[in-house]
Amino acid sequence: MNTYIKLAWRNLWRNKRRTMITTASIVFSVFFASLMRSVQEGSYDSMIDNMVKFYSGYLQVQDTAYWEEKTLENTIEYDSSLTQKISQINDVLLVTSRLESFALSAFKENSKPVFVMGISPGKEDRIIKLSEKTKKGKFLSEKDDGALIAEGLSRFLKINVGDTLVMISQGYHGVSAAGKFAVRGIFKHPNPEFNNNMVFLSLAKAQEFYSAYGRYTSELVMVEDHYEVDHVERAVENLLPPDKRVMTWEEMSPEMASMIEGDRAGGIVMLWILYLVIGFGIFGTVLMMVNERKREFGVISAVGMRKYKINVMLFAEIFMLGILGAIMGLILTTPVVWYFYENPLPLPQEMAEAMAEYGVEPFMYVSIRAELFIRQAVTVFVLSGIVAIIIMFNMARMDMVKALRG
């Protein structure tokens, strides 16, 4: 085997310039493909991360009927052992309960329908970063009996920190819900809908307001990142009784999921066009390599080398060419991607402003998931393999006498 490897390696460098040009084409292809995928996946990661932190979280445990009919009748009873078990699943960062419903809010002569969310302020703040968004007053404490209201709502109701917000609604089992809440703080939410209609209460205060003691509408499960969602979802599903279900961010935000899928598919089409170009490049070089050595192959076959051994040698050559390009491509990609990971590229001003409006950080992020880069290298390697197989078929049909004539 050493002889074939030695022969393949030396043959590869018979025409140094050609080998270097082909290797360079593979290197840059791996580099551009990796960079393109890295930017693409980095932007998806950032979008998902932002979206999740906006509101939904990665996973939510709900009553099976809640998503279709969001009423307090479809809330679930707090089960500390379930929460405990979910918390212990690998890669779960935190589990927190929410009670969500609607109410009519009023201050002096003004009134407005609002979306009320009862939360555990400490835990929730680690997800939606409410304390950072609080622009006036202060953020809620765990047992707070006041309210944190959105900036747009405060403007509409002409209410300020320290004023009392009145809310009326229908509580659990149809009871009347009415309450007065001191405005503790005013926050600014990037989502205009949230910014105009949102009121946060502590979970206990919201349960008291809606007479839904010990009940909640959903339990948010936060994981390390969205790559961990699938296995955590399966694990949570196994823990749930039949009247509860777990929903992923993709199910709760199908538009975002399909937008990402569509964009990813577009990128992959571009990538395959790039691969096709590389494939033909490798094929052209290898075909030239083989054609100019036909007589040599004829000779070594004449002196007694079986065709399969010639094929092994050729395969080794093409393999080396592919792997050399792929490895060098990865070596070139790594520091560049790492640099942009550490120093995300700021987006152009207009785009940055639009992003900032939505609370999305205005940077172009890259993903450093090893799988992304290894996949590019493996794809180029597989392409080399396909080229090798085509060449090997060609070789199997070689007419030795014609080859010897050159």
Place this chain on the structure above:
Amino acid sequence: MNILETKNLHKVYDETSVPVYAVNGIDLTIKKGEFTAIVGPSGSGKTTLLNMIGGLDRPTKGEIIVNNVKLNDLSSRKLTDFRLKNIGFVFQAYNLIPVLTAKENVEFIMQLQKRPKKERDKRTISLLEAVGLGDRVNSRPAKMSGGQQQRVAVTRAIASKPQFVLADEPTANLDSKSTENLLEIMEELNRKEQITFIFSTHDQRVVKKARRVITVDDGKIVKDETRDPEKD
């Protein structure tokens, strides 16, 4: 002892359109230790005959028997193995593997034969020294003259201890001095090691050294003479 026999050997090209009878019924017997030249004008069928007896090409009709093995019956794979063990080749254009050194080129066939490294090294060095290339063992073909390359090619051909060596116009690309030198080497190998050489050639210098000269024309043997080059 016959090491090669052909019976009613034919090779026809383009059988379906205009047939060309490259070899047209050749009966030939070669004995061990012969130093034979096959001569004839261009297109007479020398190379085709050589290709068939070397197992590189298959006859349209007739039989080729080498060392009691009928080559016609062998599969491509077995034929390759047969060539490896029984036949040595020397080509007009030397055809050494350019990326291997002289030593590695000679060793290559023995490696294919799976001979132990020690034996390979010993035989390669002694053969290269015997042909006067002891100082060029690590040179690649591109760094050697045509004569030196052809000497490496001859060494490669005999390194595997074949039944016979087929040499197709081995001196065609060589100057007089290199030709003389190469022929001396082959004569010596023939004499000392009883290696059978069969040449296809136009070169009168080769013909003069041959002890048997077979003249081929229009795919047939037209003359077959045995002679003593010393007396001639």
